[in-house]
Amino acid sequence: MKLKTIEDFFLHGHQFNLPGVSVDNVIFGFHENQLKVLLLQSLDKNIWMLPGGFVGKKEHIDEAASRILKDRTGLDIIFLKQFYTFGSPLRSNNKILVKALESLNQKYDKDHWIMQRFITVGYYSLVEYANVNPQPDEFSSVCEWYDLDPLPELLLDHKEIIYKALDEMRLNLNYQPIGYNLLPKEFTMKNLQSIYETILGRKLDRGNFNRKILSYDILDKKEKHYSGGAHKAPYLYSFNKKKYFKALENGLGRDF
Amino acid sequence: MKLKTIEDFFLHGHQFNLPGVSVDNVIFGFHENQLKVLLLQSLDKNIWMLPGGFVGKKEHIDEAASRILKDRTGLDIIFLKQFYTFGSPLRSNNKILVKALESLNQKYDKDHWIMQRFITVGYYSLVEYANVNPQPDEFSSVCEWYDLDPLPELLLDHKEIIYKALDEMRLNLNYQPIGYNLLPKEFTMKNLQSIYETILGRKLDRGNFNRKILSYDILDKKEKHYSGGAHKAPYLYSFNKKKYFKALENGLGRDF
């Protein structure tokens, strides 16, 4: 089979005219044993949305995700995981963007790329709430942490994206260690357990959690004990950086 | 923070100019206890590549993947799984495509979308070798099954894509049933075991495999026995369609 005319190919039963590519970040924050998610409020104050943006011409999608994360949170180089790509044609013209453009007397005709529909590559990360100073972007008035339950009215399929990210993050607890960027250099086993419990949304048995985590062999036990709290002083642990990142790469045991 | 000019936004430290979106399918074929992968040979016969294509203007990316699968194999509605999105900027201008266009005196300037770099959403599927009649597309002369080891020289990062697909498919054996579209209505446990062994690339214990699969509760045991082979006749099984697709949706147990 040979190529006849280029139109033959492009219009072969389909309207080929490329959708654009954007990135949406689901940034979970860990605060007082609660999961929050970072959201932006549109300029007209009606709708919330995930921090996201277009992918630069010569930019790796992973870099675009990092850049957006940094712009919204000030955070650098942290664990960002691509979890799914959303490609429904209903993810069409970003009405918020179009509105914003119109309000500034910026108009683009239907063929301009900005008016096309977008494919969105989703990334998630889990960051320490206190380290973040949320910054709104050009299309939003507010950027802040929001409780996962209940979520406000969200743009397009952003609610679906958040739930999918949560599912994937939970699944991934069985394969990859977590907590390195969420805990101080030295921490107690209870601190770490709280993170797992918060993500999973359920309590875990203390003894069994201990056994499991220690079997991963990514922690160093300190001689020092924590003091300051009431009652018996727990041991302090730190992540063994080398083993942690090796496990992040190669995976761990399974199942919580 | 407010939007000043649109250029402000688009050029805010980055060259925004959208990459395009394409889909690449990694189609594994199961034949005589070997895994094959469907590849296309470029018109100039130098390089092999994965079947792929652009995403239509109003097309869901999942549909684009299905369409490409159907065009290359004639197969309809089978299990296609999105596994990763490849977004390196080095995935630039498809030289094969450009060459093909030039050879047909089709030229496009640098700004035409077809000359942009592409983001590729990867899908994989596992199909029955014998059901497929491979069809080359407009940019290829040959479409055929190729052994996984060794792979020929491949376009861009297509080798990486294939290995990633294989990894993901193996991981997924722990979560989703497989085999429905690979086996006749009635089959023996050995038939099914062969599929798992082929995908995993290692032998499994017969008794343990039996126990594990039956614990999934997706098979119906037939009263009839298989006859035709030498030696003791094994039971025949069939997938319980309802249970199978429920498990495909909700997941099964873990670990092989």
Next chain:
DNA sequence: AAATTAATGAGTCATTATGACACAATGATA
């Protein structure tokens, strides 16, 4: 027709992983 053969069905058994729970030790607080 009987013996042979090799794959099957159905188990056993040791080891490991998991979930639920128990209890003594401890260190701040009363």
Next chain:
DNA sequence: TATCATTGTGTCATAATGACTCATTAATTT
């Protein structure tokens, strides 16, 4: 000094896993 909540450690029953055994059986051979 006694209290008390939390911690470190361990037990125990159950489930899951990996390696293996053995009688059964249907086609093939003798």
